[in-house]
Amino acid sequence: MSLYGVPLSDSRGQRVLHPTREQYVATVKALLDDTFVMCIDLTAVDFLTHPGRELPEGIAAERFEVVVNLLSLERRERIRVRVQVPESDATLPTLFDMYPGSEAMEREVYDMFGIAFSNHPDLTRILMPEDWDGHPLRKDYDQGRIPVQFSADFPAREA
Amino acid sequence: MTDIVSTIREGNEPAQGLKPRSELTARELLREVGAVLRMSEAEAAKLGDIPVDPSEDQTMIINMGPQHPSTHGVLRLMLELQGETVLRCKPIIGYLHTGMEKTGENLTYMQGGTNVTRMDYLSPLNNELVFSMATEKLLGIDGDIPERAVWMRMLLSELNRMSSHLLFMATNGMDLGAVSMMIYGWREREDVLRFFQKVTGLRMNHNFIRPGGVAADLPEGWRDDVLHLLDSIPPRLEEYDILMTGQPIWRDRLQGVGVITQAEAMALGATGPILRSTGVEWDLRRDQPYLHYDEVEFDVIVGSYGDAFDRYAIRLNEIRESIKIVRQILDRMPTGDYRIQNKKITPPPRARIDESMEALIHHFKIFTEGFKVPEGEVYVAIESPRGEIGCYIASDGSATPYRLHVRAPSFVNIQCLPHMMRGGLVADAVAVISSVDPVLGEVDR
Numbered sequence: 220m221s222l223y224g225v226p227l228s229d230s231r232g233q234r235v236l237h238p239t240r241e242q243y244v245a246t247v248k249a250l251l252d253d254t255f256v257m258c259i260d261l262t263a264v265d266f267l268t269h270p271g272r273e274l275p276e277g278i279a280a281e282r283f284e285v286v287v288n289l290l291s292l293e294r295r296e297r298i299r300v301r302v303q304v305p306e307s308d309a310t311l312p313t314l315f316d317m318y319p320g321s322e323a324m325e326r327e328v329y330d331m332f333g334i335a336f337s338n339h340p341d342l343t344r345i346l347m348p349e350d351w352d353g354h355p356l357r358k359d360y361d362q363g364r365i366p367v368q369f370s371a372d373f374p375a376r377e378a
Numbered sequence: 379m380t381d382i383v384s385t386i387r388e389g390n391e392p393a394q395g396l397k398p399r400s401e402l403t404a405r406e407l408l409r410e411v412g413a414v415l416r417m418s419e420a421e422a423a424k425l426g427d428i429p430v431d432p433s434e435d436q437t438m439i440i441n442m443g444p445q446h447p448s449t450h451g452v453l454r455l456m457l458e459l460q461g462e463t464v465l466r467c468k469p470i471i472g473y474l475h476t477g478m479e480k481t482g483e484n485l486t487y488m489q490g491g492t493n494v495t496r497m498d499y500l501s502p503l504n505n506e507l508v509f510s511m512a513t514e515k516l517l518g519i520d521g522d523i524p525e526r527a528v529w530m531r532m533l534l535s536e537l538n539r540m541s542s543h544l545l546f547m548a549t550n551g552m553d554l555g556a557v558s559m560m561i562y563g564w565r566e567r568e569d570v571l572r573f574f575q576k577v578t579g580l581r582m583n584h585n586f587i588r589p590g591g592v593a594a595d596l597p598e599g600w601r602d603d604v605l606h607l608l609d610s611i612p613p614r615l616e617e618y619d620i621l622m623t624g625q626p627i628w629r630d631r632l633q634g635v636g637v638i639t640q641a642e643a644m645a646l647g648a649t650g651p652i653l654r655s656t657g658v659e660w661d662l663r664r665d666q667p668y669l670h671y672d673e674v675e676f677d678v679i680v681g682s683y684g685d686a687f688d689r690y691a692i693r694l695n696e697i698r699e700s701i702k703i704v705r706q707i708l709d710r711m712p713t714g715d716y717r718i719q720n721k722k723i724t725p726p727p728r729a730r731i732d733e734s735m736e737a738l739i740h741h742f743k744i745f746t747e748g749f750k751v752p753e754g755e756v757y758v759a760i761e762s763p764r765g766e767i768g769c770y771i772a773s774d775g776s777a778t779p780y781r782l783h784v785r786a787p788s789f790v791n792i793q794c795l796p797h798m799m800r801g802g803l804v805a806d807a808v809a810v811i812s813s814v815d816p817v818l819g820e821v822d823r
Contacts, residue, residue, distance in 0.1 A: 231515050231756045256644050260757070260768055260785040269774040272753065286770065288757050288785070292644070292658065295665050299757060320647025323793050331479075340405045343394050346472040346822055355480055356781075362480060 223249045226275035235299045237278045243302045244312050250289055251317050255298060258318035260288040263304075263328045267358040274303075282306040283334055287314070287321075304334055313339040331356035396439055396456035396468040436460060444473050448553045448808045451818030455795070455807070462803050467796040471789075474822035482782035486748025487513050490779065491585040494769075497784055498820040499582055500545055503538040503574075504762040505784070505820075506587040507531055511668065512758040512769040513589040516751050517723065524715040527591035532669045533604070533707045534577070534587065535760075536700045540611070541570035542763035543693045543700075546815050547618060550690060553812040554631050559621060566614055573603050590724055591717025604708060608701055615697060623691065632687035636798035636810035639684060646797070647790045650765025651696070652814065655681035655688035662761035674706045686813035693815075696763075723749050748777035757785075764788055764815060786820035 220227040225238045225246050238246040263285045266272065274280055281303035289298050304311055313336040314321040325336045326345040333354035336342060344351060353360050443454035452473035458466040482493050494509040495502040514520040548563020571581040576597055578584035586593045622628045638648070640656040653660055661678040663671040679695045681688025717724050725744045730737040753775040759768035765787030774780040791814050798810045 230754060231518075233757065258647055259649075259759070259766060260770065260783075262770060262783045262785075264755075264772050264781040269780055272774075286755075286757075288768065288770070292660055292665075297666075297757070297759075318647065319645050320790060320793055323789065324647075327789075344472075345394075346475040348472070349394050355477055362477075362484060 226278060228273075228275050230299070233297065233299060235301055237275050237301055237303075239278070240302060240304065240311065243300070244314075247287065247289070247300060247314060247317060250298060250300070254291040254293045255289040255296075256292060257290040258287065258314060258321045258324075259290045259297075260286075261314070261321050261324035261328065262286050263332045263334055263356075265332060265356065265358045278303065283309060283332060285311055285328065285334065309333060310335045310337055312337050315339055330354070333357065394470060396458060396466060398439065437465060442807065444470075448811060450549065450811065450816055453792070453811070453816060453818055453821070455811075457799075457804065457807065459804060462805070464799045464802055464804055464807060467799045467807070469792050469795050471792070471818070471821050474818050476823070478823045479782055479784065483779060486777045487589055487751055487779065488745065488748045490782065491588055492583070494782075494784060495583045495585055496819065497786065497823055498762060498764065498767065498788070498817045500817050501538050501542045501763050502583050503534045503587055504760060504767055506585065507535055508758055508760045508762075508767050508769040508784075510587050510589045511760065512756055512771045513751065515756045515758055516754055516771060516773050517589070518752070519590070519718060519720060519723070522718055522720070523591060524718060525712045526595075526714045527716050527718070528669050529707055529711050530592050530596060530716060531587055532671070532674075533704060533711070534574075534592075535669075536703045536707070537570055537573065537604075537607070539763045540697050540700045540704075541567045541574075543697050544570065544611075546693050546763075550812045550815075551622065553808050554628070556622060556628065559618070562614065562618070562621075566611055569607055569610065573600075573607060576600070576603060588717070590720065591715070593717075595716045601708060604704065608704060612698070612701060615694065618694060623694070629687065631806075631809055632685065632690055632813070634683070634685050634687075635802065635806045636686045636689075636813055637684050638794055638798055642797060643684070643794065646793050648765070648794050649787055650761070650763070650791070651689045651692045652765065652791055652794060654679060654692055656684035657682050662759060662766060666759070668758075668760055670710075671703075673710075674703050676700075676703050686809050689813040689815075693763075750775060750777050751779075759785065762787055764817065764820075765791060767820075784820070784823065786823060788814075788816040788818070788821045789823075792816050792821055 222236060223246055225236050225242055228235045228237065236246060263283055265283055267282055270280055272280060283304040283306065285302050285304055287300040311334060313325055323345060325339055326342065328334050329336060329342055330344040330347050331354055437458050437460045439456060439458050441454060441456055444452040454470040456468045456470060457464050478493055478497060482490055485493055490509055491506045494505045497505050511520065514523065544563050544567040548560045551559025551563060574584065575581050577600065578586040638656060640658055643653050643656045657680050659678050659680050664678050676699045679692045679699065681692055725741050726737040731741050751773045753773055755772040757768055757770045759766045767787055768785030770783040771779045772781040794814060795810065799807055
């Protein structure tokens, strides 16, 4: 199965598109023109400790996967776009120009996974402090390893 | 003035904050003014132009929050003001971030409910519901949930919508100076919470809706309690109408404030009362029915101006619709099991544990190890009081989710703030925040 030349799979009755990184923006644009006017959700998964997963033929599994959920109000349909992002070059073009609402969600993915969205207007951390080390939702980021942020020798702010 | 700005920039506020006007790029502005589809950078740059008078500083950047009584928790807004007018606004979040999605990866599906229920703490049952529905879909048992459990879920979900909107009435009133409304709203909400306490044992954070059904059957006398709620709340709503809806001061404070258009709301991904206030008839209960919402009669309330008053009126009338739904649920509540009788998922009944070693072991295993969920990934969405709450779970076949993501409606809705506030008065900022009704617990997760 395919749609716009992109492999289409079925996950528990939900339609999932698997474009490559190069096809990503064009696929989403085609969906936007095809009444999918809302970007409901954008998130990512780090498959570091679970590399073997089912993907359509021709799609090589990478460490990261960005998952975009789109919604068509007119047809009352949903579609999901899953795009593989390699660890060596964890970047992806932004969807901001098509869906301004993806802005905060892309920032969250950047903050939590360290995936950079090129041409994003304000790619900064959104939930964690600006000077935080690491990306908490990566699988190699341990739970319960919290450095002390505020201590007695914290430099006083100069007036 | 420049000193203050540079302190903000160089002191404790690096790139996350609102940039001073001198460093503003058109693309940045496009983001901060709440970008609209198909607006070019040149058009956005034009929006940023203000008359330049080199002799004095034109604008001032101030912080509102995170400890501000009308920011509903710990939302911080950086506002650029020219006199009393808000030119730009940037919400800064993360003050309540506790890594709940990371925590969720280390809790079994059995324990997961305790985690997600704390995200949107004003509608905990909806959080549990969406998490349970996603888990059930992964397990492939979403069609086998007993009828009574489904109707119980609907009952609790609708009552939760009422309690959440009643609290909105209270906080919205309080934010705008109708302080007596605050007391009334809390009072009615407390009635609903008392019912929740009777059913689930807790006022909030229930962990009552679980994968496979609900935790317990309805207690004796529940029907009378619900009927009491349904009889006592509508007259109070009439009182709200008298107190607020028709009152000129109230209308003046809300009408035409925080306006957002249809195209903007859709582009920004806003859902729930914000999207409906612009006239878009979109309610997942009707448009993508889950549970048995396709079998009950109710109206989807829509506004026409997209302003704060529409959002207030929508929520007020959604309480009435919920009452209508709850009455139908009372008529249709079937008898039977309240959870699925699937040995893999359901712990054995308490009485069996005393007489059967196998049941004891089974009980122990299910609560310590949890149950395994087949590999796969799924996204399930329902209509929470604040909009679409979604749950994305990727499973690797173990007893804990490999990745648990909750699409929080407030997190996305909050992006509308800069757009709604632009060009308004700083006093209206309070009305705008209130009308978006964000819950910071789910914004930051």
